[in-house]
Amino acid sequence: MDALVATVPPAPPDISIARLHGEACYTCGAALCPLTPAGAVRVRIEGGWRVWPVVACSAHVAGGVK
Numbered sequence: 001m002d003a004l005v006a007t008v009p010p011a012p013p014d015i016s017i018a019r020l021h022g023e024a025c026y027t028c029g030a031a032l033c034p035l036t037p038a039g040a041v042r043v044r045i046e047g048g049w050r051v052w053p054v055v056a057c058s059a060h061v062a063g064g065v066k
């Protein structure tokens, strides 16, 4: 695995597409509130990993992506 990709936390396998694509808070799934960039997660794809930027609501943005 690429050393940079290894620093990105992996998303759970059942992550919703809305959360993965930055249309809802990564932590709670809220979509009808201000959403702020909150880092990135990686998901396994054939042959490696795909990194997606994710967003968080005001309640979860401080904690970042875990």
Ligand SMILES: [Zn+2]
Binding pocket: 025, 026, 027, 028, 029, 030, 056, 057, 058, 059, 060
């Ligand atoms: Zn949230």
